[in-house]
Amino acid sequence: MKRVYNFSAGPSMLPEEVLRKAADEILDYKGCGQSVMEMSHRSSVFQGIIDRAESLLREVMGIPDNYKVLFLQGGASSQFAMIPLNLMVNSHKADYVLTGQWATKSWKEASRYGETRVIASSKDKTFTYIPKLDPKTFTPDADYFYICMNNTIYGTLYHTLPETGKVPLVADISSCICSEPLDVSKFGLLFAGAQKNLAPAGLTIVIVREDLVGHAQEITPTMFNYKTHVDGGSMFNTPPCWTIYICMMVLDWIQNTVGGLGEMQKRNQKKAKLLYDYLDNSKLFRGTVVPEDRSLMNVPFVTDSDELNAKFVKESTEAGFVNLKGHRTVGGMRASIYNAMPYEGVEKLVDFMDKFEKANG
Amino acid sequence: MKRVYNFSAGPSMLPEEVLRKAADEILDYKGCGQSVMEMSHRSSVFQGIIDRAESLLREVMGIPDNYKVLFLQGGASSQFAMIPLNLMVNSHKADYVLTGQWATKSWKEASRYGETRVIASSKDKTFTYIPKLDPKTFTPDADYFYICMNNTIYGTLYHTLPETGKVPLVADISSCICSEPLDVSKFGLLFAGAQKNLAPAGLTIVIVREDLVGHAQEITPTMFNYKTHVDGGSMFNTPPCWTIYICMMVLDWIQNTVGGLGEMQKRNQKKAKLLYDYLDNSKLFRGTVVPEDRSLMNVPFVTDSDELNAKFVKESTEAGFVNLKGHRTVGGMRASIYNAMPYEGVEKLVDFMDKFEKANG
Ligand SMILES: Cc1ncc(COP(=O)(O)O)c(C=O)c1O
Ligand SMILES: Cc1ncc(COP(=O)(O)O)c(C=O)c1O
Ligand SMILES: [Mg+2]
Ligand SMILES: [Mg+2]
Ligand SMILES: [Mg+2]
Ligand SMILES: [Mg+2]
CATH class of the missing domain: 3.40.640.10 (Type I PLP-dependent aspartate aminotransferase-like (Major domain))
Incomplete structure (x- = not known):
C-alpha cells in the first residue's frame, strides 16, 4: 500500500x-x-x-x-x-x-x-x-x-x-x-x-x-x-x-x-505559514495573492516561466506530491492544504521546492 | 464479523x-x-x-x-x-x-x-x-x-x-x-x-x-x-x-x-418464485398483490392478525432477517429481494416463515 x-x-x-x-x-x-x-x-x-x-x-x-x-x-x-x-x-x-x-x-x-x-x-x-x-x-x-x-x-x-x-x-x-x-x-x-x-x-x-x-x-x-x-x-x-x-x-x-477548531486553526496556520514564508523568500517561486487576503487552504504559486511550471508539476507528481497543477484560469501551481493534509506533507513539499529551486534557479 | x-x-x-x-x-x-x-x-x-x-x-x-x-x-x-x-x-x-x-x-x-x-x-x-x-x-x-x-x-x-x-x-x-x-x-x-x-x-x-x-x-x-x-x-x-x-x-x-441481465433475471425469478409459491401455499401468510402484477423485487405479505405480524417482525429480526416490516401504508411485512440478495437468503427466510407458521398457525 x-x-x-x-x-x-x-x-x-x-x-x-x-x-x-x-x-x-x-x-x-x-x-x-x-x-x-x-x-x-x-x-x-x-x-x-x-x-x-x-x-x-x-x-x-x-x-x-x-x-x-x-x-x-x-x-x-x-x-x-x-x-x-x-x-x-x-x-x-x-x-x-x-x-x-x-x-x-x-x-x-x-x-x-x-x-x-x-x-x-x-x-x-x-x-x-x-x-x-x-x-x-x-x-x-x-x-x-x-x-x-x-x-x-x-x-x-x-x-x-x-x-x-x-x-x-x-x-x-x-x-x-x-x-x-x-x-x-x-x-x-x-x-x-x-x-x-x-x-x-x-x-x-x-x-x-x-x-x-x-x-x-x-x-x-x-x-x-x-x-x-x-x-x-x-x-x-x-x-x-x-x-x-x-x-x-x-x-x-x-x-x-x-481538539476542536481552535487547534485546527493553529495546525492550518502553521502549515500555511511554512509554505507562504518559503514562497516569500524564494527567488524562483512566488504566491499570486496579496499577503493580507491569503487563504489558509489554497495556495496558488508560480514561477515566471511556463516551462519551469510544467517541469515542476511533472517532477513533483513523480515524487509523490499530486494534484499541484494550478487551475487553468490561473496557470502555474496550487497547493490545497486542507485540514487532513499533515504538516509533514507541507514540509516535504517545501523541501522538494527548495531542491527544485536550487537545481533550476 | x-x-x-x-x-x-x-x-x-x-x-x-x-x-x-x-x-x-x-x-x-x-x-x-x-x-x-x-x-x-x-x-x-x-x-x-x-x-x-x-x-x-x-x-x-x-x-x-x-x-x-x-x-x-x-x-x-x-x-x-x-x-x-x-x-x-x-x-x-x-x-x-x-x-x-x-x-x-x-x-x-x-x-x-x-x-x-x-x-x-x-x-x-x-x-x-x-x-x-x-x-x-x-x-x-x-x-x-x-x-x-x-x-x-x-x-x-x-x-x-x-x-x-x-x-x-x-x-x-x-x-x-x-x-x-x-x-x-x-x-x-x-x-x-x-x-x-x-x-x-x-x-x-x-x-x-x-x-x-x-x-x-x-x-x-x-x-x-x-x-x-x-x-x-x-x-x-x-x-x-x-x-x-x-x-x-x-x-x-x-x-x-x-453473467448479464438474462442470468440476473433467472436468479431473481427463482428467488421470487420460492417466496411466492410459499405464500400461495401458506395458510397463515399471503401476498397482497394480484398474481399477474407481482414484482420480482418487493414482496409484501401479511397474516390476518396485527399481533402475529408484529410477532413475526420481531422474531425474524432476532433471527437475522432484518428490515422485514412493511411500509406503514400497507402494514404487515415486505421482503425486498434485490439483485444482491442471495438465493440462500430467501430459502432461509421461507424456512423461518414455515417454522413460524407451524408454531403460530
Ligand atoms: C468555493 C466553491 N464553491 C462551489 C464549488 C462547487 O462545488 P460542487 O462541485 O459541489 O458543486 C466549489 C468546488 O470546487 C468551490 O470550491
Ligand atoms: C420507485 C421509487 N421511486 C422513487 C424513490 C425515491 O428515491 P429517493 O429517496 O432517491 O429520492 C423511491 C425510494 O424508495 C422508490 O422506491
Ligand atoms: Mg518568492
Ligand atoms: Mg474561486
Ligand atoms: Mg397464502
Ligand atoms: Mg410505490
Whole structure:
C-alpha cells in the first residue's frame, strides 16, 4: 500500500485513521451485520449516525439553536439556485461580491431569479485580492448579501466580514468549512460542498437561520426548498448515508483527535505559514495573492516561466506530491492544504521546492 | 464479523465481494496512493472509473447510442421535478398512471409545472394491482407518458408496457433497474435512485433519448437541466465519486460474475418464485398483490392478525432477517429481494416463515 500527498482542491485528502476505520467497519457496522452503504436510512442505526454528525457539527462550529443544519445532495452548485429561490422573496434583490469563478457562477444563477447587484469585483486583477467593501454602497433592502468566503481557485479568504446590518449575510464556505473558528451568528446562511474538508463528494452542508426557511418562490422544486429538508430532518428522501457517515467520523477527528477548531486553526496556520514564508523568500517561486487576503487552504504559486511550471508539476507528481497543477484560469501551481493534509506533507513539499529551486534557479 | 440478511427496500444489500474489494482498495486505489473518496474528479484515474461505469451500464442494459447516460445527485425524488421541467415544453401536457406513492408524488410535482392528467389509478385497492390501460384514453399530444415501473412499497410491476406511440414513455425504474432485461428503445427517459440494485445512496441514474435534451423550461435551475450534465459528461460539478465507483463494481459483478441481465433475471425469478409459491401455499401468510402484477423485487405479505405480524417482525429480526416490516401504508411485512440478495437468503427466510407458521398457525 502506497500513500501520496494529495494537494487536490477537492475532492481531497481524508484523515487516514478515518479511512482505516471505514475499511474495518465496511462489512459490519458496529455489529449490526450490515455496511453503512447497505442499511435503511429509516433504521435506528442510521438515525444514530446522522444525529451524531449533526450534533458534532453543532459542537465543532458552535452553531446556535436557531440555525438548522441540513445534509443535502446536489453539490455546492445546487445552492447557487437554492439560495435565490428560497431567499429572494421580499424585495427580490440581492447583493453579490465577485471574488472568483464560484461567486460569479452563483451570481449568474441568482440573476435568473431576481434583481442582483454586483457590489464589487476583483476580476480586474485575476481575483488575486478581496475588494475593500463600503457598507454605504450595499442595497439596504436586499434579501441577502452574498460572498464566497474562501476562493478555492484563486486562493483568497475574507479575513474580515462585510458589515451587512440587518441584511442576511450568505457565504459559500465550501473550501474553508471547519478550517478555523467562525461566528455562525453573523450569517443568515452558510453552505459547503463537503468534499474538501469534511467528507467524500456527494454531500452538501447547509446551515440556515430558521426564520429564513419557509418562504420559497412558487416555482421552487420541492427538492430545492429548504423547508422540505428542514421538515424531513434531511431525510425527506434517501440521504447520501455513507458520505454522512464519513463526515461524522471526520468531525469526530476534528473535535476529539485534533481538539476542536481552535487547534485546527493553529495546525492550518502553521502549515500555511511554512509554505507562504518559503514562497516569500524564494527567488524562483512566488504566491499570486496579496499577503493580507491569503487563504489558509489554497495556495496558488508560480514561477515566471511556463516551462519551469510544467517541469515542476511533472517532477513533483513523480515524487509523490499530486494534484499541484494550478487551475487553468490561473496557470502555474496550487497547493490545497486542507485540514487532513499533515504538516509533514507541507514540509516535504517545501523541501522538494527548495531542491527544485536550487537545481533550476 | 457478522452479516445479516437485509430485506430493506432501499438502501439495500450489496454483493459482499464488492464490499470486500472496496475495503481492500480504500486507502490506495490500484496503486495511485489515494482513496477513491479523496481523488480529484478531474484526474485520469477517476475519469477511468466513470467511463467504465457508463460503458458497463450501456453493455449490461443494451443502451442504444442515441441515449445519454447521466450520473447525478439529488435522489429519484429530484427527477419528479426535473422530468416536467425538461420535458413538458411543447404541449405542456403529460399523462400519469398512479400505481403507488412514488408515482403520486411525481405526478403532484409535475402538476406544478404543466397540465397533467391521471390516466388510471389503482388507489381504490391500495395499489395492489397495475391498472389495465387503453391507449385510446391517452393524451395524443402529451409531452410524455409517465409510469413507475416497479412499485417498491406495494410490490407491483408492469409486466407489459403501455403503448404510447410517438409520446415518449418515461419510467421510474428505481427498484427494478438491472433486475431483468429491458428494451431501452421503448422509452424516452428512464431513471433510478441507485440505492436499491446498484450502489449506496447518493447516486441517481438517468438514461435519456438525446432529442429530449436541451429544451428545458426557462425557470429550470442550471443543476436541474439535463443539458448541463450531458454537456459536462456528468461532471459539470463534482460528482459522487465513491458511489459511482461502487456502482461500477456492482455492474461488473452483474456482467461478469452473474453473467448479464438474462442470468440476473433467472436468479431473481427463482428467488421470487420460492417466496411466492410459499405464500400461495401458506395458510397463515399471503401476498397482497394480484398474481399477474407481482414484482420480482418487493414482496409484501401479511397474516390476518396485527399481533402475529408484529410477532413475526420481531422474531425474524432476532433471527437475522432484518428490515422485514412493511411500509406503514400497507402494514404487515415486505421482503425486498434485490439483485444482491442471495438465493440462500430467501430459502432461509421461507424456512423461518414455515417454522413460524407451524408454531403460530
Ligand atoms: C468555493 C466553491 N464553491 C462551489 C464549488 C462547487 O462545488 P460542487 O462541485 O459541489 O458543486 C466549489 C468546488 O470546487 C468551490 O470550491
Ligand atoms: C420507485 C421509487 N421511486 C422513487 C424513490 C425515491 O428515491 P429517493 O429517496 O432517491 O429520492 C423511491 C425510494 O424508495 C422508490 O422506491
Ligand atoms: Mg474561486
Ligand atoms: Mg518568492
Ligand atoms: Mg410505490
Ligand atoms: Mg397464502
